[in-house]
Amino acid sequence: MVETLIGAAVGVLLNVVVAPPVYVQPAGEAIGDLAARLRRLLLRIGDELVRGASSTQVARWVEEARRLDQLAESVDAALARAEESLRLNPRGRPVLGARLILRRGLDTLEHCAVGMRSCAVLC
Numbered sequence: 001m002v003e004t005l006i007g008a009a010v011g012v013l014l015n016v017v018v019a020p021p022v023y024v025q026p027a028g029e030a031i032g033d034l035a036a037r038l039r040r041l042l043l044r045i046g047d048e049l050v051r052g053a054s055s056t057q058v059a060r061w062v063e064e065a066r067r068l069d070q071l072a073e074s075v076d077a078a079l080a081r082a083e084e085s086l087r088l089n090p091r092g093r094p095v096l097g098a099r100l101i102l103r104r105g106l107d108t109l110e111h112c113a114v115g116m117r118s119c120a121v122l123c
Helices: 002-017 024-051 055-086 090-122
Strands: none
Touching: 024 055, 024 090, 055 090
16 A cells, blocks of 8 residues: 555656646647648639639649648647647646637638538539
């Protein structure tokens, strides 16, 4: 019993002295990268529509939009890792609001990616 209490005390003390990492910044950067890629695709679609897009260009739009959907899944995994790093982490308290903002931002980008893919298919 004493060994268990000593082990628990050492574990808690170690987490206070050497706090585990918080992965919020990499998740935020991944979401920013996804947003930048969506922006570039939208700008390219707009430019190519003005010039008169061919069917091969439209096929490339659809393919790239699908890749962005897959990227959104990996960004979701990065965000889940960030959320998990905040659980029971003493350094995680100040950034709890960031978790909600990032989750909402990712959800919005996923909706945009689906809408963009749908528009590309309709072209």
